[in-house]
Amino acid sequence: AQKVTQAQTEISVVEKEDVTLDCVYETRDTTYYLFWYKQPPSGELVFLIRRNSFDEQNEISGRYSWNFQKSTSSFNFTITASQVVDSAVYFCALSEDRRDDKIIFGKGTRLHILP
Amino acid sequence: GAVVSQHPSRVICKSGTSVKIECRSLDFQATTMFWYRQFPKQSLMLMATSNEGSKATYEQGVEKDKFLINHASLTLSTLTVTSAHPEDSSFYICSATPGGRGETQYFGPGTRLLVL
Numbered sequence: 433a434q435k436v437t438q439a440q441t442e443i444s445v446v447e448k449e450d451v452t453l454d455c456v457y458e459t460r461d462t463t464y465y466l467f468w469y470k471q472p473p474s475g476e477l478v479f480l481i482r483r484n485s486f487d488e489q490n491e492i493s494g495r496y497s498w499n500f501q502k503s504t505s506s507f508n509f510t511i512t513a514s515q516v517v518d519s520a521v522y523f524c525a526l527s528e529d530r531r532d533d534k535i536i537f538g539k540g541t542r543l544h545i546l547p
Numbered sequence: 548g549a550v551v552s553q554h555p556s557r558v559i560c561k562s563g564t565s566v567k568i569e570c571r572s573l574d575f576q577a578t579t580m581f582w583y584r585q586f587p588k589q590s591l592m593l594m595a596t597s598n599e600g601s602k603a604t605y606e607q608g609v610e611k612d613k614f615l616i617n618h619a620s621l622t623l624s625t626l627t628v629t630s631a632h633p634e635d636s637s638f639y640i641c642s643a644t645p646g647g648r649g650e651t652q653y654f655g656p657g658t659r660l661l662v663l
Contacts, residue, residue, distance in 0.1 A: 465649035475638060477591075477654035484649060523590065527649045532596060532604070533579050535652060539590045 434459045436526050438538035445514055446546050453509045453541045455524030461485075463529035466500065466507045471540070472520040483507065511543075519545045549575050551643050553655030560631055561663055568626045568658045570641030576621035577643035581652060582614070585638045597624045631662040 435458040445451045457466065468480040481491065483500055491498045495512045511518055521542045527535040550573040560566050570580055579598055583591040595616050597603045603616035613635075615627040624643075628635055638659050642652035 463649075467651065469654070474656070475640075475659075476656040477640065477642075479651055479653060482649075482651045529649060533644055533646070533650060533652070534581075534593065534596065537590045542588075 434461075434464075434526050434528055434536050436524055436536055436538035438524055438541050440541045441539070442542040442544070444544040444546060447516055448513050450510060450512050451514055451543065453511075453522050453524075453543065455507045455509065455538060457505050457507065457524070457526045459526060459528055461528045465527040465529075465535075467525040467527070467535060468498065468507075468509050469523045469525065469537075470520045471523065477523070480509075514545045516545045516547055519543060549643075549645070549651075549653040551577075551641065551653045551655040553641055553658055555658060556656060557659045557661075559661045559663065562632050563630055566628045566631055566660060568628075568639055568641070568660075570624045570626070570643065570655050572622045572643040572653070575643075575645050577624075578621065578646035579644050580618060580624040581642045581644075582616060582624075582626050583640045583642070585640060585657075587638075591640065594626075628660065631660070633662045636660055636662045 437456045464485045466483045470478045497510045499508045521540045523540045524538045525535045552571045554569045582594045585591050594609045595603045595605045597616050597618040599618045605611045618624040640657040642654045644650045644652045
């Protein structure tokens with residue numbers, strides 16, 4: 433069975449600090465896909481990244497970076513020089529290589545960036 | 548990028564009435580749409596998977612007669628909450644995907660339903 437664990441329920445950091453959100457996943461498939469979504473207070477889920485299981489290269493997009501390590505089944509997300517606008521709930525999600533396209537969400541990490 | 552709209556964004560209704568929520572993919576054809584429900588401070592709970600032209604697939608514990616889903620075209624899916632009750636009050640979010648295994652789901656802005 434597939435599973436996504438985000439052990440950090442809530443994190444608070446002061447603006448400009450770096451912060452890492454952890455994500456650990458479980459799957460028996462060799463082909464799978466990992467996602468991160470951001471849900472600001474408005475409620476809409478914003479897609480951040482999609483990574484397939486064969487691509488372990490780390491990715492950087494502006495202040496955001498992702499560290500995918502198959503050896504530890506982790507797909508961690510780091511925000512560098514955090515800003516107040518980064519305050520949101522962040523969800524990590526997993527999709528296996530199935531026709532139904534379902535994705536399983538973690539419980540989310542609520543991030544507070546304090547001014 | 549892919550845009551998904553949802554309407555209405557907020558609705559208040561009386562107990563016993565039915566409410567219809569629309570989900571549209573604006574710039575792509577969505578072979579599959581999903582309906583989620585989210586309670587305050589919780590994760591998203593998948594309710595059903597909707598494929599164009601066929602019956603929706605409901606998750607265990609979701610009443611198909613209560614939550615009617617129609618996916619009449621490749622850009623539109625609707626969720627109707629029938630005979631709504633206060634316990635149906637929630638945040639309902641749809642997502643759409645152009646299809647293909649592991650394809651990204653793009654989410655609508657959500658609908659806040661309050662049943663009095």
